[in-house]
Amino acid sequence: MTQDPPPSENPSLGLFKKYLTEHARIFRNREVLRHSYRPQILPHRMPQINEIASILAPSLRNETPSNILIYGKTGTGKTACVRYVGSELESASNQTSLCTVVHINCEVIDTQYRVLAQIAKDIEHPEEISSDKLRPHIPMTGWPTDQVYLELKNQLEARGGVLVIVLDEIDKLVKKSGDDTLYNLTRINSDLKASKVCIIGISNDLSFKDFLDPRVLSSLSEEEIVFPPYNAPQLCDILLQRAEGAFMENTLDEGVIPLCAALAAQEHGDARRALDLLRISGELAERESAQEVGERHVKLAQAKIETDSMIECISTLPTQSKVVLYSMILLEQLGQAIFTSGEVCRVYQEVAAALELDVLTNRRITDLISELNMLGVINTRVVSRGRYGRTKEMWFDANSGKIQEVITKDPRLTGQGLAQMDKTWVKKTLRW
Ligand SMILES: Nc1ncnc2c1ncn2[C@@H]1O[C@H](COP(=O)(O)OP(=O)(O)O)[C@@H](O)[C@H]1O
């Protein structure tokens, strides 16, 4: 008979034991720092909140509010403020004034069909679903769009009242599926008798207006509200308020919040970045069992975020750009800290050919190099070479090892044997 191992050797008990018995030292509730957390107080956004509220207020008298278009960079509180006003509006509405808000994230729900079906789903009454007088349930795919639109109208008419449709990240919807959805939704009121619809579009990107039919644009932007970036003192206030719920007492060095705020303000006044910095700083401190989060942890957190976003950016690059980057890595491994576009092109041609890819012209490679520079993956400068004219030189800031790691993970490249193309291979093939 075999005996059970002692508890310390039983991995299902031992591995997590220390986490269970360990008292929370840094965080009280880390969730408070997540983007999805909905704070009840939103400092420095009262003017915007009041403006949205005053535009939506007529819906409480069963009148149609103006449509609103809201702009602002990421992390300026657009989603948080609209959700806040929406839930206040719903709680202020009563039997005589039925106001409902549906919030659609168009980054995820990005076709006309899915937007319409999601709205219908969100306003469905649970009792109706189980009753015999069940309205046809719109499936998430499969019907002709006209039928979905008609059924949505029937549902709206059956319930009456005012429906506020928030199309968050509306630019993603327009770029993916054009402006048909908006065209139909902005006209829906003329087909409705017993109910009314108001649309709030939220966009991170101002230029998306150019993609809209002028009629759609003028109807959608009856009111426009801009969310400006936060400055460092404003970000401090936002972080202070969130930190109270998130951290144990006396665990934050006094410099931590101002530093997170200052770094995020340098970026573009992004509350999301500020919250990430604070949360990751706390996590790093916790991981090293520190008593306190210090400015040192914030700097480490900043470096981690930068590396992570660089990796994310590189992993989504097209294959050819990755090959160009890989050629630069090879040059660096051959001992060159700086390389010219001519050298990159030479190595690139060999690598691309060996990978059985189309070999791009030098002109195209120069374009890709400029793009990589714009993305901040490499640095470039133009130097004069006397009578040889001007040439571009480039170099990595740091961490080409990380970049290499990401590129060699690309299945389209590894499958072709990229790993064998190392500096010895270059030396041999190109007689470098
Ligand atoms: N004024 C504010 N007060 C408190 N938290 C805020 C404020 N503005 C933004 N946030 C928080 O910052 C994060 C990003 O805000 P969000 O509304 O998603 O920005 P956007 O939609 O503009 O990209 C969320 O966690 C949100 O709660």
Ligand SMILES: [Mg+2]
């Ligand atoms: Mg948002």
